[in-house]
Amino acid sequence: MTHVPQEELESLALGELPRDSAAQVEAHAAACPQCARELSWLRAEQTLLASRPRAGTAHLWAGIAARLRHPRRRPHRAWRISVGAAVAAAAAAVLVVTVRPRPEPAAPQATRQRRERPAIDPKALAALDRAEADYKDAAKVLEAEYARLRPRLDPEMARRWDETLTRARAQLGESRAVAADDVNVRMRVLDGYAGYLRSLRDVVQESEEAIP
């Protein structure tokens, strides 16, 4: 039996084939165990990759806008003190979470959606809570700084920064609500806090430079 080229199976798995061609390849795979197995692998890989969490990006625009206005300036580290404690706490949380014992593999289940979650480790959750609280404290420092500068900003610039920060906060809030007690997702939320702090840092820095 002549097999379907791997690239064609791959296009089918990625949903790129036109309907007619897809039906032909599916029909071949139904009668060819080798192609069916390859197709299953391709779909499994694609499903696994696609199901990974996605990082937010709304907070990144402020830094890009700042660099486009001041091309020679590199991001500086003026806010290390307020942000540093939060980052250190996050690092401690990461350590606690990553050194926990590896759980035994779960028994196979009927669908991917029903896979077992790792058991909740109270120490890891407590470390994550502490790190999150530190990030929030650091954010408060920078938010207060922005609030102090904001009345002296050009209204259009202030509107843009407000919009950027509101989007970043909304994204963070949604991620936090979804995370609940899932340790791995909470780790991603901490990354979101770090990004929000970087965004705030850029906004404050840009605002300081814009005020005569």
Add this chain to the structure above:
Amino acid sequence: MIFDREAPGVRRFLGDLLRDDAAADEGTQETFVRAHQRLTTIEDPAKLRGWLFGIARMVSFEHLRRKRRDALPAEPVEEPMQVDQAPSPEAVLLSAESDRVLDGALANLAEERRAALLMRIDHGLGYGAIAAAMGWPLQKVKNEIHRARLQIRASLAGYLDEGAR
């Protein structure tokens, strides 16, 4: 807006290449700053995505090169092996730790091979666009993606075999 549409993919790609969230955030910003400066050089808007990923790939490799200057030599990457006797793909999907194993398997791929594989499977770029982004001949793109797949499957199968014992 190009940023709103493409930044999530670029950030994810850089996160997978750099494996460091802060570096991936800064890499995303650097990618879009460079893209903005060169936007007028794009002749075919349909190629925008591949072009952005090409810039992101350069940004990530520059970052990794800087990082390696003080680092120890990398461990040699194991060549792929055939996995004809491996457990089924369905078993891989049902495994509770498949995400972690996949993450480890991706980390073990050489950066360029990982970049090519992710551009294809995770971001849906065609082989031609990947060849342009990587600066490779088309055949090399196909070979690298094929080898990357064999390595990933070998890692997943190895994990499942270990779990079955």
